[in-house]
Amino acid sequence: MIAVAQPFVAVRNRLRMFAHLAVGAYLLGNLAIIHLLFLSVTPAHNVFGQVGRLLGLYLAFMMTVQVLLVARLPLLDRAFGMDRLTGWHRWTGFTVFWLAVLHPSFVVLGFARYDRVPVLTTAAALSRQVPVLLGMIAVGLIVVIAGLSVRIARRRLSYETWHAVHLLLYVVLILGIIHQVYEGTAFTINLVTRIYWWGLWTAALGALLTGRLIVPLIRNRRHRLRVAAVVPESDDVVSVHVTGRDLDRLQARAGQFFLWRFPGHHRWWQVNPFSLSAAPNDRSLRLTAKAVGTTSAGLRDLPIGARVFAEGPYGAFTLATRTCRPTLLIAGGIGVTPIRSLLEDPALGSDTIVIYRVRRGADAVLLGEIRNLTTRRGARLHVITGRTGPGNQPFHPPNLLRMVPDITTRDVYVCGPHALTSAVLAALRKLKVPSRQVHAELFRLAG
Structure with missing residues (x-):
């Protein structure tokens, strides 16, 4: 195996290590502070109220985490890649969903148990308070967003519709902050707690406005x-x-x-x-x-x-993430676009193999350019067509190994439809290709 330039590898590894430490410290540090705040507040009337209050603190914090993920911080993007961050965004969203459902449920149960009245009666009485009603509306919007983000529902929506629905997250944020200001005992118990929570939200919203509005506006005005x-x-x-x-x-x-x-x-x-x-x-x-x-x-x-x-x-789907010089580029369908651009990167060597998988020859867009680039670079190109079936399974581990006998010594970049990418990643695991040499662009952001 021919290693890539060690300074670049060392810098990338230090960046990842720093990012991992920063993320871990942020999560653990804030969770510890939240528990201290929880213990400092006068206990609720019963265990249901206590659990509901703690879940509310978790919910507020996870919402700030979600805002930071939406902000697309450059450090996290360079260290982990936008694809992985989008996966974290998805799971954080479902965590917010469950906390948003459980927090009010336990609070209502706590009041109902204390007042000895039916749960629905308690819920109706609480909903007449405007801050509580705003919180309930926020929960309803979260349920709608989470329901449309489930994979089976997501596949039935166009990307544009799915993206428009997710703009409701900003409405949820506004409603959630108002609810916290008026109903969150742990947020307003003293000056220290106020500074902490407002500092947390200011940092998250500041990162969001900077990353998604201010910086793009400045760049687009410049360019x-x-x-x-x-x-x-x-x-x-x-x-x-x-x-x-x-x-x-x-x-x-x-x-x-x-x-x-x-x-x-x-x-x-x-x-x-x-x-x-x-x-x-x-x-x-x-x-x-x-x-x-x-x-x-x-x-x-x-x-x-x-x-x-x-x-x-x-995105981190670049040659900056390579660990060795020999490279395998695998593209499926329109997933060929980042692969095509990688072929122009001066850092790519001649010991490169390209596999381009399409159903029909007519679907192989940019094929002429890819052929010219691989020929000029001295790389090898395999174009595989036809429906996947018993006689045509190019990414079955033995077949992939037959095309690329030294696959374990190569960095592998794969981009394509979900089924193709999943099949390639499964084959690479079976062939024991080190995970640090595998780079996949799954485009969770779009799906």
């Missing part, structure tokens, strides 16, 4: 992105070339993606994550997308000169 060309690649795939000023200051890398908006052509809330399909430079960026939703289907109608608003770059 003034515009559509330079729209090139159909097939019946349902199109490439959009974007130009602007001083694009090298974006510090984008091959393999990364942006969140793209096209003001004036699409609604302001319509945003999609599209990978760069060519290595970025100081003059242009290129995205290539398949028509799977309203926004992506409308890209071929973009007028030349149309404004572009981009957030990013995001």
Whole structure:
């Protein structure tokens, strides 16, 4: 195995270690403070009230964690990758859901037990208090968002609809903060607790506003992105070339993606994550997308000169994460776009193998470019077509090993549909490819 330059590996490892320590310290430190606050408050009338109060503190804290994940902090993105962070966002969301359901349930049970009245009567009486009612509305919105985020429901929604529903999270935040201010005993017991909770929320909301609004506005004002060309690649795939000023200051890398908006052509809330399909430079960026939703289907109608608003770059699917020089790039369908851009990265060596999996030859978009790049680089290219079946299982471990006998000595990058990516990752585990050499772009952000 030929190792990559050790300074880069050492820097990346230190970054990951620091990020792990920072995340661990943040979570454990705040949970410890929350328990101290809980113990300092006068106990509730019974165990149900006590449990409800503690769950409320957990809920408030997990909401701040969710805000930090939505803020897309650069340190976490570089250390873990946006794909993994989006997975954390999903599980944090379901944690918030259960806490939002259990917290009011235990509180109502506690009051009902203390007053010796039916639970529904207690709930109705509490709902007549405005701060409590706002909290109940927030819980209802959380239930709606969580229900539509379940995989079976998510698959029935377009990305644009799913994203629009998630904008309700901001309404939940406002309602939740108001509820905490007026109903949270542990939040207002003394000056120290007020400083702590407001500091926590200020840091989270400050990170959100900075990362998702202020920085993107500054960057887009600086770079003034515009559509330079729209090139159909097939019946349902199109490439959009974007130009602007001083694009090298974006510090984008091959393999990364942006969140793209096209003001004036699409609604302001319509945003999609599209990978760069060519290595970025100081003059242009290129995205290539398949028509799977309203926004992506409308890209071929973009007028030349149309404004572009981009957030990013995001993602750790880059050669900066490599541990060794020999590389295997695996693409499926439109997942070829970040693979195509990686082929232009100067850091990629000639000892590279590319596997491109499509159902039909006509589905192999950008194939001509990939062939030219692999030929120029001296890399090997395998294009595999046909339906997966008994006689065509390229990612069955023995078949993958037959194509790439030295696979355990290579860094492997895979991007494609969920079924393909899952099959490749399962095969790599069976072939005992070290996990540090496996890099997958699952695009949980889009799905």
